Amino acid sequence: MWIKPWKIKEALFIGGGLVLTGLLLQFAMGPIKWDLFAFPVNLIFLVFWVLLILGSWLLRKRFYLLRWMSSSQAAVGAIAWVALLTLIMGLTKQVGADASPSDPIGITKMLSHWSFVLVYMWMTYILGLVILRQISHFTWRGVPFLVSHLGLFLVLTCGTLGSADMQRLRLGAELEAEVPEWRGLDDKNNVHELDFAVQLNRFIMDTYPPKLIVIDSKSGDALPRGKSDVLSLEDSLAHGRLNGWEIHVKQYLPFAALVPEGSKLKAVAWGSAGAIPAAMVEVINPTTHRRISGWVSCGSFYFPMQVLPLDAKTAVAMPQLEPRRFASDVTVYTKDGRKLRDTIDVNKPLSVNGWKMYQLDYDHDRGRWSQYSVFELVRDPWLPYVYVGIALLLLGAILMFVMGSRRK
Numbered sequence: 582m583w584i585k586p587w588k589i590k591e592a593l594f595i596g597g598g599l600v601l602t603g604l605l606l607q608f609a610m611g612p613i614k615w616d617l618f619a620f621p622v623n624l625i626f627l628v629f630w631v632l633l634i635l636g637s638w639l640l641r642k643r644f645y646l647l648r649w650m651s652s653s654q655a656a657v658g659a660i661a662w663v664a665l666l667t668l669i670m671g672l673t674k675q676v677g678a679d680a681s682p683s684d685p686i687g688i689t690k691m692l693s694h695w696s697f698v699l700v701y702m703w704m705t706y707i708l709g710l711v712i713l714r715q716i717s718h719f720t721w722r723g724v725p726f727l728v729s730h731l732g733l734f735l736v737l738t739c740g741t742l743g744s745a746d747m748q749r750l751r752l753g754a755e756l757e758a759e760v761p762e763w764r765g766l767d768d769k770n771n772v773h774e775l776d777f778a779v780q781l782n783r784f785i786m787d788t789y790p791p792k793l794i795v796i797d798s799k800s801g802d803a804l805p806r807g808k809s810d811v812l813s814l815e816d817s818l819a820h821g822r823l824n825g826w827e828i829h830v831k832q833y834l835p836f837a838a839l840v841p842e843g844s845k846l847k848a849v850a851w852g853s854a855g856a857i858p859a860a861m862v863e864v865i866n867p868t869t870h871r872r873i874s875g876w877v878s879c880g881s882f883y884f885p886m887q888v889l890p891l892d893a894k895t896a897v898a899m900p901q902l903e904p905r906r907f908a909s910d911v912t913v914y915t916k917d918g919r920k921l922r923d924t925i926d927v928n929k930p931l932s933v934n935g936w937k938m939y940q941l942d943y944d945h946d947r948g949r950w951s952q953y954s955v956f957e958l959v960r961d962p963w964l965p966y967v968y969v970g971i972a973l974l975l976l977g978a979i980l981m982f983v984m985g986s987r988r989k
């Protein structure tokens with residue numbers, strides 16, 4: 582070992598030394614606090630890191646270590662350690678940055694672990710030297726590799742250093758609010774004033790069709806236990822068998838209210854807040870052929886749940902509606918006088934002044950009649966550079982395919 586020319590085993594030894602150094606720093610100082618790298622510190626560090634790589638390249642002829650760092654042997658050793666630590670992170674349940682680690686080593690917070698960060702810094706250092714080597718020996722055949730390496734360098738550096746500038750806020754907007762909401766809360770419930778305000782115009786919820794099940798009257802468990810029978814009310818009329826009982830749906834109202842009719846409750850069409858789906862069902866006993874009929878509904882914040890007893894132990898019930906999609910129709914007012922109206926879905930954010938606004942939550946008790954929406958606001962000013970890096974990686978892969986096929 583350490584006999585020139587150095588090989589992969591020296592690279593593995595250097596990586597092991599970085600991991601050991603990281604463990605000592607982890608025990609002595611705790612995990613890395615990325616908040617300390619917020620702008621402009623992260624930008625200063627990036628400039629310093631690029632200058633360090635450039636200086637190492639200029640001095641490579643005087644120091645064998647610097648020349649070897651741009652070799653394939655050093656790259657293979659770095660990649661091996663990066664792959665190992667990434668595998669450990671993938672196999673370990675990771676917790677948030679503010680959560681207390683459940684292990685003394687800190688592998689549950691790998692993104693803030695000194696060993697993880699030092700090994701990744703080593704790989705970006707080697708990557709920078711390789712990029713400079715490819716530039717100094719430029720050939721058109723090497724363009725795909727140069728583009729790919731440059732893209733990977735951008736993804737690793739900007740994605741890591743930019744995490745300190747990422748902001749996540751929660752903003753709640755009420756339907757009947759007289760003033761649009763312009764304040765967001767971070768994960769520590771600190772208030773942040775935004776340069777725009779959000780007005781909720783309408784909450785939108787689409788649900789899956791209501792279902793009918795037979796339940797145990799005492800426990801409320803669906804029958805048969807373990808694999809319950811379900812009858813979906815996708816059509817206005819439906820029939821089937823539930824736990825051996827023959828079910829016929831005589832009438833279905835998607836928006837209804839329950840009103841007294843003698844000693845029972847009757848469903849009537851109703852379109853106001855709190856309306857519930859209701860089904861008039863007729864159940865036939867498979868043995869005695871006795872017929873039982875009545876209204877069944879899942880209930881809401883305004884009306885109670887309505888079941889149809891079949892005997893002393895079982896009843897027909899309608900479970901709570903399952904949301905298929907929920908979104909918010911909002912109007913956004915910016916400080917520069919713009920007025921934007923759009924619909925925000927869970928996976929369809931709205932971009933405003935560098936923020937992406939996602940649909941996060943709503944009033945689950947009121948369901949489709951929710952009077953407020955909760956949005957998650959995310960801002961990451963370094964994300965465009967990460968996207969550029971990803972685009973370069975894809976471009977490099979395409980060029981490798983095209984130019985490689987031509988040489989073949």
